[in-house]
Amino acid sequence: MPPPVIELRELESHRTALVRFAMAQLRDETHAEDCVQEALSAAIQNADLFAGGSSVRTWLVGILKHKILDHFRKASRERAIVDDESSYDELDARFKQDGHFIEAPAAWADPEQALSQREFFEVLEACMDRLPGNIALVFRMREIMGADVDEICDELSITPNNCWIMIYRARMSLRECLEKRWFASAPGAKSR
Amino acid sequence: MVRVRPGGEEPMKLTCKEASRLISLGLDRELGLSERASLRLHLALCDTCNKLKAHFEFMRQALSSYSSAGRDDGDDDPGKRRDL
Numbered sequence: 001m002p003p004p005v006i007e008l009r010e011l012e013s014h015r016t017a018l019v020r021f022a023m024a025q026l027r028d029e030t031h032a033e034d035c036v037q038e039a040l041s042a043a044i045q046n047a048d049l050f051a052g053g054s055s056v057r058t059w060l061v062g063i064l065k066h067k068i069l070d071h072f073r074k075a076s077r078e079r080a081i082v083d084d085e086s087s088y089d090e091l092d093a094r095f096k097q098d099g100h101f102i103e104a105p106a107a108w109a110d111p112e113q114a115l116s117q118r119e120f121f122e123v124l125e126a127c128m129d130r131l132p133g134n135i136a137l138v139f140r141m142r143e144i145m146g147a148d149v150d151e152i153c154d155e156l157s158i159t160p161n162n163c164w165i166m167i168y169r170a171r172m173s174l175r176e177c178l179e180k181r182w183f184a185s186a187p188g189a190k191s192r
Numbered sequence: 193m194v195r196v197r198p199g200g201e202e203p204m205k206l207t208c209k210e211a212s213r214l215i216s217l218g219l220d221r222e223l224g225l226s227e228r229a230s231l232r233l234h235l236a237l238c239d240t241c242n243k244l245k246a247h248f249e250f251m252r253q254a255l256s257s258y259s260s261a262g263r264d265d266g267d268d269d270p271g272k273r274r275d276l
Contacts (some may be wrong), residue, residue, distance in 0.1 A: 097206020104240045111250045120259055142220065143255040149220050160221075168216040175247050 006047045006056060011038055014060050021061060023123055029055050035071055054184055065145045072141060073155045082155040094172065105175065108183045120182060127177035131170050138163060139170035206234040210240045213246060 015036060022032035041064050043050075050059055096102055114120040130141060138156070141147045147155075151164050158166075204226075211234045214227055223231065229239070235242055 095207075099209040101208050101240055104248060105243045107243060108247060108250070111246075111254075115254060115257055119253075124254055124258060143252060144258070146256075164217055166222060167220060170211055171216050171248050171251065172212070173252055175244070177233040178251070179247075 004036040004080065006043075006050055008044065010056060011043055011060070014057055017057065018060060018064055020083065022064060023067060024069065026146065035064060040066070049124060069141065069145050069147060069155075072145075076156050083164075106179060106183065107181070111183075114143075114182065122180065123182045125132045127174050127181065130177060131173055133168045135170050135173075138166045142167055194212050204230045204233060208234075209239055210245055211235070211238065215241065215245045217253060219248060224230065 016037045018039065019032055022035045023029065026032050026035065043060055050056070094102060128136065128140070138152055138158075141142060141152050141155075142149070149160055149167075152163050153156075153160050156163075211231060214223065214231045217223065217227075218231070235245065
């Protein structure tokens with residue numbers, strides 16, 4: 001079988017979507033454009049490595065993630081990421097003294113269906129935006145860039161324990177936000 | 193969930209607070225044997241923490257499909273592909 005051929009025009013057709021993705025991660029247009037440019041250049045140079053198994057978009061986003069991670073790495077050298085010393089205990093506000101939830105998580109109606117709705121992703125993005133800076137950074141590296149905790153610790157010079165706490169805090173906040181802003185009010189989400 | 197705590201510490205018994213941390217941790221590293229055992233015990237009894245776990249797993253799925261879809265102007269709707 002001949003290797004799949006990707007045309008330059010096709011790569012360019014993904015630019016807008018890539019910039020939007022990078023913007024969501026970096027919150028800075030210039031940096032986002034730079035990362036996308038680097039990703040597209042890398043894609044052009046390595047077009048023969050495209051396996052053809054996944055979509056071109058998926059492949060490009062994969063390259064872009066590496067470029068964004070590089071960017072985070074450089075940025076973390078310039079401004080030290082504050083080692084978040086706050087312990088788990090700060091989160092106790094969500095729990096009673098005996099360790100029970102004050103407000104128990106609700107059942108989410110048809111979460112699978114949410115994944116096919118653009119509005120859901122808008123809410124997801126808005127909820128991600130509400131996470132505090134360092135927590136958002138660590139959480140994005142983990143869940144969107146797919147970095148593992150060791151990598152994140154290396155790159156940001158924080159301890160694994162801190163990393164886990166920050167990710168936990170992100171998950172708890174994001175969960176509450178999605179519950180409040182989507183699952184409690186989404187059409188068809190009335191079954192409780 | 194109704195939990196009685198008969199006198200004395202029971203190291204295997206987790207509170208929801210502890211369980212929620214382990215559920216999160218389990219998404220980022222492999223849990224140890226006793227961590228897994230106590231979490232399994234808790235989840236067998238606690239509906240709330242099962243919900244929490246499902247929510248965390250769903251969030252991971254949502255964030256990864258959010259990134260692989262690359263969110264375009266609707267021409268690449270991840271929901272569409274599943275219908276093929």
